[in-house]
Each structure stands twice: as structure tokens, then as C-alpha cells.
Amino acid sequence: MRPATVYDVARAAGVSHMTVSRYLRGTVKTRPETAARIDQAVADLGYRVNRTARALASPVPRRLAALVFDLHESGPSQIVQGAAQHAREAGWSFDLVPIVDERDVTVTQALASLDPHGLAGVLVIGPTVAIRRALEGEDVKLPVFWVDEDLDPVDAPPLSLNGQGAALAAAHLVELGHRRVVHVGGPAGWRASENRERANEVVLRRAGLDASVVARGDWTARSGWAAADAVLDSGATGVTVANDQMALGLMAGLAASGARVPDDVSIVGFDDIPDAAYLMPALTTVRLDYVDQGKRRLQGLLDQITGGDEKFTPHGGTIELVVRDSTRRL
Incomplete structure (x- = not known):
């Protein structure tokens, strides 16, 4: 059985193939009822976007970069893994730029070293305070996404x-x-x-x-x-x-x-x-789940670039306590 095409989705949804294509790319606003019909047709037909074809046809650079602090640590490395995986699945190439320390000049120099004509956007993974301080007042030519985690309240359950x-x-x-x-x-x-x-x-x-x-x-x-x-x-x-x-x-x-x-x-x-x-x-x-966090952050950058609204959100995720042998009851 041949895989479904954008034309099959268009026929099932009762719209043109260009409407389907633009909706799936997130490049146009679509009426809710039309979007619902397209979503249903995609689900019924098991349609999958041809990421390679999309990348070849796109006039926008399909390359992203990530500036990463403390890449040797477990959390940042897994976030990068999730971001790279999501970028690949979405048809984007993904460059990695390690940051060796937290000085403002290091962050700004790393951003300045990136070619804005060959990149669509930058993901920054690292300490909130250092990133905010380094980016304040900078005229960055590219979309830059980073998670600005607020301090939790001292008199209420934590939000982060x-x-x-x-x-x-x-x-x-x-x-x-x-x-x-x-x-x-x-x-x-x-x-x-x-x-x-x-x-x-x-x-x-x-x-x-x-x-x-x-x-x-x-x-x-x-x-x-x-x-x-x-x-x-x-x-x-x-x-x-x-x-x-x-x-x-x-x-x-x-x-x-x-x-x-x-x-x-x-x-x-x-x-x-x-x-x-x-x-x-x-x-x-x-x-x-740091891998999931990486996917969410990468999608946040893509949404910033395209103006889209995918299922991933940069905030949220799961957290759980794993009880093993290093604790005991008194």
C-alpha cells in the first residue's frame, strides 16, 4: 500500500493541496474548522510529512545552532540530544557550539561568530542569569531561544x-x-x-x-x-x-x-x-526527562522562527522520584 500524499489529505479534507501544505508548514492562519478537517484527514490516512523534500524546497536556511554550557554534564547533554533529535525529525541541521565558561564576553563572542546568513536561529542552553546578562542590550540578528526559568515563590508550592x-x-x-x-x-x-x-x-x-x-x-x-x-x-x-x-x-x-x-x-x-x-x-x-526538555526547547525556537504553534511547548514535562537503596526509614 502506497503512503498517503498531500493530495490524498487535501481530497479527504475537501481543500486544496496548497492549503494543506501551508497549514502543515504553519505559514498561514487557518480557520479552526478547516484545520480540524485537515488534522482528521492526516490522522485517518496516517500521512507523514516528507521532511527531506520540505528542506530542499524551503528558501529559509534549514540550519540551527545550539550554544551549550557544561556539555559534559548529564542534564545539558541530554537536552542537546533531545533538541538534535527533534531538529533532525523536523528536517533541520543542527550545529553545536560549546561554551567553556559563563563570562558575558564568551556568550556574546559565540553569538557574534555565527553567520546570520547561514542560520535560521540559535538555541541557548545554560545558566539563566548569565544568559540574560549577556544578551541584554545585544543587537542579535537571529532568533534566539532560551528558557528563562523564574525563581519559585518562597511561600507556595514550586512552579518549576x-x-x-x-x-x-x-x-x-x-x-x-x-x-x-x-x-x-x-x-x-x-x-x-x-x-x-x-x-x-x-x-x-x-x-x-x-x-x-x-x-x-x-x-x-x-x-x-x-x-x-x-x-x-x-x-x-x-x-x-x-x-x-x-x-x-x-x-x-x-x-x-x-x-x-x-x-x-x-x-x-x-x-x-x-x-x-x-x-x-x-x-x-x-x-x-531532559530529552523531552530538549525537544520542547527546540520546538520553541522553531515556533519563534516560523510563527507556528506545534504540540510541543518549551515549558512543562514530567518529574518523578525514583526510590532506590541510598535512603532508609529511621
């Missing part, structure tokens, strides 16, 4: 996925009976770090507990190891950690000092990196 995940982690330790819970935070300037820390504080204070940040790291296992002494000095029985890499470093540092996880200290990470399930003990952590 980062905050919601951190709230799950802290609540898990409280439910297990821990009364002395501390937090090992991530670097300043990252909304992810700030909202995870803020949500941890909100949950603990609502439970009538003190909320302390005993150390801050830079997302690396080395910085988690360095936090071990501060955790032990705090007398905590439970620790929430800003990411899994720091958590595994903390576990190693505690073991080197003779402390046992979870017998002496329960630990909850964040990210659910691939290695988390195979640590000793397996790490209880928060799973955020």
Missing part, C-alpha cells in the same frame, strides 16, 4: 520542574522520619540550582525543620566529595544533593570517612543519570 523535583526529594526524607536534613547545593547563577535549593527549604520549614545549605558545588563529583566533611559536621541523617554527580562524590567522600549510606546518612540526588542505578548503594534520585 526543578523546584517540584527537589520538593519530592525533601518530602521523601521527611516521610522516612529524618529530622535533620541538609542540602548540598549547586552553583550560583543557575536557576536549576536556585530553585532546587529554594524548594528544599520550603518543604523542610513546612515540616517544622531547619533548612541548611552546608556546602555548594559546581555539579562535579569532586565538589560532592569536598562536601563530605561539612555533611558529617552537621550531624544530618538525610541529605538532598543538587545533582547526581555531586551525590556520588558525596557518597564516596562519606565512605572514605567511615560513614555508611544509608545506615548513617540517607542521600537523594537529582537527574537520574544512567549510572545512578548501579552505584553501591543504588542512588535514590529525581528523574527529569
Whole structure:
């Protein structure tokens, strides 16, 4: 059976093939009733857009670029994976430009190095504060998309996925009976770090507990190891950690000092990196679907370029607590 064509969709929807083509490209406004008929015909016929043909026919550059901070970290690398996958499926090429530090000049130089005549838009993945500061006042010639995550409220449930995940982690330790819970935070300037820390504080204070940040790291296992002494000095029985890499470093540092996880200290990470399930003990952590986040962000850039309104939105997604062996009930 031959695959359905745009002409088949047009006949089934009772419109011209040009109307179908323009609607599917998102280049024109379409009446709701017409859009509904086209959507139904697409679904009934199992029609799939020929991305290669679309790319060859388009007068708009079909190349995107991503400026990425901390590409070696699990979250950013998975976001890039999702963005690249969605770009490929939509018929766009995708260039990657790593950013080695957070200085304003580095971001602006990276943007200036991109050829605006060969690109349709730029996706930026990195610390909110640094990106906003670098882009303020810049006359950028290309569409630039980045997720400007707001700080969560201090007196209400968190709105961000980062905050919601951190709230799950802290609540898990409280439910297990821990009364002395501390937090090992991530670097300043990252909304992810700030909202995870803020949500941890909100949950603990609502439970009538003190909320302390005993150390801050830079997302690396080395910085988690360095936090071990501060955790032990705090007398905590439970620790929430800003990411899994720091958590595994903390576990190693505690073991080197003779402390046992979870017998002496329960630990909850964040990210659910691939290695988390195979640590000793397996790490209880928060799973955020970063690949989906990458797809959503890439679609946000495409919508900015084309004015379209696809099913993906740059905000939203799923978050869940994955309970393993690094936490125990008191």
C-alpha cells in the first residue's frame, strides 16, 4: 500500500493541496474548522510529512545552532540530544557550539561568530542569569531561544520542574522520619540550582525543620566529595544533593570517612543519570526527562522562527522520584 500524499489529505479534507501544505508548514492562519478537517484527514490516512523534500524546497536556511554550557554534564547533554533529535525529525541541521565558561564576553563572542546568513536561529542552553546578562542590550540578528526559568515563590508550592523535583526529594526524607536534613547545593547563577535549593527549604520549614545549605558545588563529583566533611559536621541523617554527580562524590567522600549510606546518612540526588542505578548503594534520585526538555526547547525556537504553534511547548514535562537503596526509614 502506497503512503498517503498531500493530495490524498487535501481530497479527504475537501481543500486544496496548497492549503494543506501551508497549514502543515504553519505559514498561514487557518480557520479552526478547516484545520480540524485537515488534522482528521492526516490522522485517518496516517500521512507523514516528507521532511527531506520540505528542506530542499524551503528558501529559509534549514540550519540551527545550539550554544551549550557544561556539555559534559548529564542534564545539558541530554537536552542537546533531545533538541538534535527533534531538529533532525523536523528536517533541520543542527550545529553545536560549546561554551567553556559563563563570562558575558564568551556568550556574546559565540553569538557574534555565527553567520546570520547561514542560520535560521540559535538555541541557548545554560545558566539563566548569565544568559540574560549577556544578551541584554545585544543587537542579535537571529532568533534566539532560551528558557528563562523564574525563581519559585518562597511561600507556595514550586512552579518549576526543578523546584517540584527537589520538593519530592525533601518530602521523601521527611516521610522516612529524618529530622535533620541538609542540602548540598549547586552553583550560583543557575536557576536549576536556585530553585532546587529554594524548594528544599520550603518543604523542610513546612515540616517544622531547619533548612541548611552546608556546602555548594559546581555539579562535579569532586565538589560532592569536598562536601563530605561539612555533611558529617552537621550531624544530618538525610541529605538532598543538587545533582547526581555531586551525590556520588558525596557518597564516596562519606565512605572514605567511615560513614555508611544509608545506615548513617540517607542521600537523594537529582537527574537520574544512567549510572545512578548501579552505584553501591543504588542512588535514590529525581528523574527529569531532559530529552523531552530538549525537544520542547527546540520546538520553541522553531515556533519563534516560523510563527507556528506545534504540540510541543518549551515549558512543562514530567518529574518523578525514583526510590532506590541510598535512603532508609529511621
